[in-house]
Amino acid sequence: MQLIVTRPAAQAAAWVQALQALGQDAVALPLLDIAPVADVSPVHAAWHALPGASLVMFVSANAVVHFFARAPAGAAWPAGPRAGCTGPGTAAALRAAGVPAVAVVEPPPGASLDSESLWALLAHEDWAGRRVLVVRGEDGRDWLADTLRARGATVDFVAAYRRGAPVLDAAAQALLRRALAAPAAHLWLFSSSEGVSHLRTLAPAADWSRSVALASHPRIAQTARELGFGQVALTAPSPAAVAAAAAALAAGPSIQSAAQ
Numbered sequence: 001m002q003l004i005v006t007r008p009a010a011q012a013a014a015w016v017q018a019l020q021a022l023g024q025d026a027v028a029l030p031l032l033d034i035a036p037v038a039d040v041s042p043v044h045a046a047w048h049a050l051p052g053a054s055l056v057m058f059v060s061a062n063a064v065v066h067f068f069a070r071a072p073a074g075a076a077w078p079a080g081p082r083a084g085c086t087g088p089g090t091a092a093a094l095r096a097a098g099v100p101a102v103a104v105v106e107p108p109p110g111a112s113l114d115s116e117s118l119w120a121l122l123a124h125e126d127w128a129g130r131r132v133l134v135v136r137g138e139d140g141r142d143w144l145a146d147t148l149r150a151r152g153a154t155v156d157f158v159a160a161y162r163r164g165a166p167v168l169d170a171a172a173q174a175l176l177r178r179a180l181a182a183p184a185a186h187l188w189l190f191s192s193s194e195g196v197s198h199l200r201t202l203a204p205a206a207d208w209s210r211s212v213a214l215a216s217h218p219r220i221a222q223t224a225r226e227l228g229f230g231q232v233a234l235t236a237p238s239p240a241a242v243a244a245a246a247a248a249l250a251a252g253p254s255i256q257s258a259a260q
Contacts, residue, residue: 004186037160049133053080055082086106208229214242215235
């Protein structure tokens, strides 16, 4: 089965390369378009306010890349705040951007990669009167912010990038047609519920009942099922785990066994 990587273009290219190095036939079909925000002044203001924050939560690797790309000249991560995230890709992006490893807070291996798992590491602390900054796209899930506010923290948001539906070029359109025509020969890899939802617009009349997908979180898997995917399983968000799941699918009839 050819594995279709649906992450934004920058991350998809790296994933395809890593999967191919593991012997997995993989190709990119980004289902999220990532672009800079038009007004960068809020990002600059957030950088100047960093020393007063207790925690800066980055929702994705894209949040890290775009936030640091717009750092004021000569700016560096200050000594005070920790950098929170929910997955290893974002944690790696933070370290690559210059955040000390000791300042990065992320769910442990094996934990669900979401805000709830991050909060489990923070819930024992007294948050009253402390400042938290959430770096994200122009909107997003507010669960962690609401939880912190309920514990007395002041939470601000800054949009470092914009998310949108992709515009498929001719090659991507052809890949989508091939995947719909031969679902048994293709395996979708989803890392975003929003990306899955864009398939409704890209292929509004598609029948997904014979299509198979791997998803990196239960909410993403549920979105794929609601779209109509006939088989969906969970996988850890690493190239090695995905390649192993794809190999298990090729070796046996049940996708459920591949998810274990």
